[in-house]
Amino acid sequence: MQPMHHTEGQWTEVISPKSNLLDLKLKEVWRYRDLLLLFVKRDFISNYKQTILGPVWFFLQPLLTTLMFMLIFGRIAKIPIDIPPMVFYLSGITLWNYFAECLNKTATVFKDNANIFGKVYFPRLVMPLSIVISNLVRFGIQMTLFLIVWGWYWLKGDISPNVYIFLTPVLVMVMAIMGLGAGMIISSLTTKYRDLVFLLTFGVQLMMYATPVIMPLSRMPAKYQVFIKANPVTSLIEAFRYGFTGNGVFSWAWLLYSAGFALILLFVGTVIFNKVEKSFMDTV
């Protein structure tokens, strides 16, 4: 938007080819907050309509994955784990799923919503934000499942949580920011270069193996540890496990690294997203 000149009357808006990259229109996003919540509601409702089990699927999916991991990695590959495997896998999967879903969904936001975006204007930022929030609802449900399983083992005395458990909201937020930021960067690029969509599905899968979802960091071969540690998601999952089970690697500096990484991704993502949203309809 350009500065307004009083001599020209009170134009409320000027539509022009270029806009300031740092003008994030957050005020406008706030004005559309009802829309954001309605998108969240839509996603939630449309997800389980016409299914018999309904929201139960949110439970079943991580549970089945956990059981599968326990069978394949625990029983068959015999990867050693120091805490009850159910808690170990479920904690990793719950947190990782949230990140992966945010990333995957945000990354195709332009493509998926081309028909709405092409017809009506609303601040585009609403869409990725609604994705992060709808996934948060889903994450909340899956987290309840985790808490039940975790509570059971805690009562049994198999695990010993500590005060870092209260960091969880921060960890989730950093995760959300990272998924959102990376997703927005990718979504902006995919409007022109669709190739990235194929790379992404593969990349996210690969990245899971570079994150201590399946194998605890401490058990990973020393020469690979440096790469795994460089992965900004690693510290979050480790810190989460440390807080809940007392088993894992925790360091403030490492956490700060992840948080910084997430903020940079968010910043770059928003700027690119803003640049692309103006003309993506011509290329998507």
Add this chain to the structure above:
Amino acid sequence: MSNTVIQVENVAKQYRLGEVGTGTLSHDLKRWWSQLRGKGDPYLRIGEANDRATKGNSEYVWALQDINFSVQKGEVLGIIGRNGAGKSTLLKILSKTTSPTTGNIKVKGRIASLLEVGTGFHPELTGRENIYLNGAILGMTRREIQGKFDEIVDFSGIERYIDTPVKRYSSGMYVRLAFAVAAHLEPEILIVDEVLAVGDAEFQKKCLGKMKDVSVSGGRTVLFVSHNMAAVAALCDKGLLMKNGRVDLFSDINNVISTYLTHAKVESDGFVRFDGTEKERFGEKQYARFSSIELQDVEGNTTDLFSMGEKMVIRLEADVSRTSDDFEIGIGIGNLHEVFLHYLVSTWEGVSSINKKGRTEIRVEIPRLLLFPGHYLMNIWICIKGAYYDDAIHNAINFKVEEGKLNGHDTYFERFSKNTQVYTPSQWTIS
């Protein structure tokens, strides 16, 4: 000047033709390199005017060029033009779904667009849920929607189905609901594109009325794109005629419509041979096929120009492969809004037999042409009585009527031709 709510200045929009993808990276790199050296975008200088019919040499095309106009508060502006003239691109820029390549648009107030009704409707959600979602997409807050909810449901007339998922709706119901939401928006500027193509006649009338209300009593500005000239004429005050991406005419709506319609029709010179490429031709053509139409004036000359009250002869030629005593051949004479003023039907005059197969000539004589000065068009059809048209051509030919000395004295019919188009002779005595 303070009443101007939209000011469009030198707006242009360039598109790249063909496949986006191959070569995109190399063009992007070139563009980036030249911008780095402080030169402008190399691809902005090339590009051609947007003419769909001619094959251009450039990969880039200007969908819009040199667009300048302004709209006053409370005005209803009709935007018309042939397909591909740039109407939709202009609306897209106005509704901010894409941005202009150069130029800018200054706006006073909130814009809401109805580029296509029902945007964002989710099939799994119920009518009620979709009203909220769609309203929010169009820029309303939840509170605003709540306040108008009953009105919206009432307007749509589908109260019974409000808690049914919209995927179970008929397409008519879907559109009714969608338009009802949109019609209750309260932006200062409303953009409407072709919404009236759907829905039944009663609902269309309701929509037009609502749009008129919005501008008259609401003092709001409406931009309306449609191919329905009757709707445009009824609703709009001013018109913007677009042609090949440029503004052809920006003026009073009646001027714009008549310019558009005279441009749009092919000059016939009083004779048209049908070669099968007619845009609106219907019927199976199992036993009859029109091959030409000719209009002749009182002296037998082929022409498309007639004087009021003059004799007109219409000569149709058709290939007929069946004989019958039950033929019906008809001619409709309509104005350019496709409102029909006269029908000439063979059976009404007691003629319905064709006894010979092959090339058949049909001659129709109108002794006195009772039409006011203006442009008119003709539809023709042939069928067996009561059956569907075997061949029918809409807009088969058009002609022009001029003021004439109908009764031997000056009449100034032209003065009335805005209000009426049919002349009825009458005899007057004053005592």
